Amino acid sequence: MAHISYPFKKTSKAAFRKPESVVSQDAIYWKKLGQPVLVKEFGAIDYLDFSPVEPHYFAATSSVRVQIYDPITKVVAKNISKFVQAAYGGCFKNDGRLLVAGSEEAVVKLFDVQSKNVLRVFTGHTGPVHRTFFTKDQVKVASFSDDKSVCLWDIATEEKITSFADHTDYIRAGATSPISPDLILSGSYDNTVKLYDCRTNEPSLTVNHGSPVESILFLPSGGIFISAGGTEIKVWDIFNGGKLLGSISQHHKTVTTLCLASNNSRLMSASLDRHVKIYDISTFKVVHNINYPNAVLSMAISEKDDTLAVGMIDGVISIKKREKPAKRKGVKKGVNKFAPDYIESHHFSAEQSVKRKNKHENDLDKYLRKMEYTKALGAILNGSVITKFPEKTAAGLQQLLRWKVLNIAISGLNNKQLNFLLKYLRRNLGETRFTRTIIDTANVFIDVYEGQMTNLSETNLMLYRGLLQGINSEIDVCKEVSELEGAICMLLAAGQLSDNRDILDVHNTLVPSSKALKDIIIDVSN
Known part of the structure; x- marks a missing residue:
C-alpha cells in the first residue's frame, strides 16, 4: 500500500508531561512554619496574644488562668492564676510588661508580667468581661462585657472614664483604633458593629454584619475595619459612612477570630470548621489554607510570622515555629561546587541518565x-x-x-x-x-x-x-x-x-x- 513520505522530525518528549500543581510563593512561605507542637490546657483556649517585644512570649487565656509560653521551648514561662472564675481575653501592652484580662467575675484585672502581681482591678461591669484591650496611647483600657456595655478605664487612677450601653445583646468582640486613643469598635451578638468616639456620648457609626459578631479588627490605616461572624467576613469603610467594601465567605462554619500577618499584608481567619485561611489583603483572595484537628477558637501570630499559635475548643494549643534554612547537603567539604571540573562531571552523569531514560x-x-x-x-x-x-x-x-x-x-x-x-x-x-x-x-x-x-x-x-x-x-x-x-x-x-x-x-x-x-x-x- 502506497503512502506519502514525510520529512522526519523527532517525537516530542514533553507532549504528555504530567500536570504539575501550581505552588504559589505564599504556599511555600507558610509551609515553612513546620510541624506543630501540641500543648494541652485544662479548658478551651479563649484568647491568644503575642508580646510585641522579644522574645515574643504569647499569653494563652484558658479556664481560670493566663499562661505565658516561651515560643522557642514551648513551655510555660509564667502562670497568672489570680482568678476565682474563668479568665477571658488576656492581652499584652505594647512594651510587653503589663497584661490586662477580663473574667467571669465581671471585673478587669491588670497584671505585672514579671512579678505576676495584680496592679489594678477595674470594677463596674455587671456581667462577664470577654475582651480587653489597651488604647493607642497605652494609658487607658477598653473592656467589652456581656452586660451589653463598653467601658473605658484610666490605668493611673483606676477609674471609669466613660461607658456606652447601646448594644442589645452580649458584646464578645472589640478593637481599639491604631491611630486614635479615642476610637473604639465593639461587635455584639445583636449582629451590629458600633464605632464609639470617647469624646461623645453616642455611637459615631453603626453597621449591621448580619450575624452575631465574633471578632473585629482595624486595618493599620484606621479608616477600614473588618468584622467576622457566622460564615462571613466583611470589610467596612469608616470614612464613607460605614460603606460595605466587600464580603468574604470561605468558611462553612462560624468564623471565630481574625488577625493580621506579614507586616499587615495578609489577613488570617480561623473557624469552627477546623481551618485557618490566609488572604491577600489587597484582593481578599485565599492564598493558603491550614487544617487543624479540631474547631479553632483563637489564633495569634508573632512579629515577622515566626510563630503561629492556634487554640482549639478541646484545650489544645498548636504551636508552629518557622524553620530556619537548612544547610545545603551533597557537596563535599572543600569542593567548590562552581568549579568547572565539578560542573562538567555532574553534567556528564546527568546526560548519561537522560540517555538511559x-x-x-x-x-x-x-x-x-x-x-x-x-x-x-x-x-x-x-x-x-x-x-x-x-x-x-x-x-x-x-x-x-x-x-x-x-x-x-x-x-x-x-x-x-x-x-x-x-x-x-x-x-x-x-x-x-x-x-x-x-x-x-x-x-x-x-x-x-x-x-x-x-x-x-x-x-x-x-x-x-x-x-x-x-x-x-x-x-x-x-x-x-x-x-x-x-x-x-x-x-x-x-x-x-x-x-x-x-x-x-x-x-x-x-x-x-x-x-x-x-x-x-x-x-x-x-
Whole structure:
C-alpha cells in the first residue's frame, strides 16, 4: 500500500508531561512554619496574644488562668492564676510588661508580667468581661462585657472614664483604633458593629454584619475595619459612612477570630470548621489554607510570622515555629561546587541518565526514520514502557496518528503486541492527559479489525470487550457529572452567590468529552 513520505522530525518528549500543581510563593512561605507542637490546657483556649517585644512570649487565656509560653521551648514561662472564675481575653501592652484580662467575675484585672502581681482591678461591669484591650496611647483600657456595655478605664487612677450601653445583646468582640486613643469598635451578638468616639456620648457609626459578631479588627490605616461572624467576613469603610467594601465567605462554619500577618499584608481567619485561611489583603483572595484537628477558637501570630499559635475548643494549643534554612547537603567539604571540573562531571552523569531514560524513545525515532511503522509501534508497546512511561507510548501513538500511518502499524502487530495495545487503551481510558490520543487510537484499531474480530485471540477478544465496557462506563460518568453540574449551577443561582466564583468546568478538566467517547460506540455499532 502506497503512502506519502514525510520529512522526519523527532517525537516530542514533553507532549504528555504530567500536570504539575501550581505552588504559589505564599504556599511555600507558610509551609515553612513546620510541624506543630501540641500543648494541652485544662479548658478551651479563649484568647491568644503575642508580646510585641522579644522574645515574643504569647499569653494563652484558658479556664481560670493566663499562661505565658516561651515560643522557642514551648513551655510555660509564667502562670497568672489570680482568678476565682474563668479568665477571658488576656492581652499584652505594647512594651510587653503589663497584661490586662477580663473574667467571669465581671471585673478587669491588670497584671505585672514579671512579678505576676495584680496592679489594678477595674470594677463596674455587671456581667462577664470577654475582651480587653489597651488604647493607642497605652494609658487607658477598653473592656467589652456581656452586660451589653463598653467601658473605658484610666490605668493611673483606676477609674471609669466613660461607658456606652447601646448594644442589645452580649458584646464578645472589640478593637481599639491604631491611630486614635479615642476610637473604639465593639461587635455584639445583636449582629451590629458600633464605632464609639470617647469624646461623645453616642455611637459615631453603626453597621449591621448580619450575624452575631465574633471578632473585629482595624486595618493599620484606621479608616477600614473588618468584622467576622457566622460564615462571613466583611470589610467596612469608616470614612464613607460605614460603606460595605466587600464580603468574604470561605468558611462553612462560624468564623471565630481574625488577625493580621506579614507586616499587615495578609489577613488570617480561623473557624469552627477546623481551618485557618490566609488572604491577600489587597484582593481578599485565599492564598493558603491550614487544617487543624479540631474547631479553632483563637489564633495569634508573632512579629515577622515566626510563630503561629492556634487554640482549639478541646484545650489544645498548636504551636508552629518557622524553620530556619537548612544547610545545603551533597557537596563535599572543600569542593567548590562552581568549579568547572565539578560542573562538567555532574553534567556528564546527568546526560548519561537522560540517555538511559530515553532508550525506548530512541528506538521509536530510529524505526520512524526508516519508515518501519509496525516496529516503531512495537518499541513503545512492551510491558515496561506502557506501565512505567505511559506518556512515551502516548507520544508515539500521537506521532503515528499525525503521519496517518497508525493503521499500517496496527495491522502488522502480532497477538502479543495487540495484547499490550489493548491493555494500554483500557488502562488509560480515563486519564485526561491521554484522552484524545486514546480515542483516536481506538477508532483506528476498530477500523483495522472491523469484520475481523474472530481473528483475534481469546485473550485479546476479552480485552476488547473490556475496552467497550470501559467506554460505556466513561459515558455514564459523563452523564452523571453533567447532571451534577446542572444541580450545582441551580443551587448557586438560588443562593445568589457572587459572580466572581469559578464554577467547575467539568467537561474540560475532569473527564473526557462524552461526544468524543460516543464516536467509538458509533463505530463499533456500525
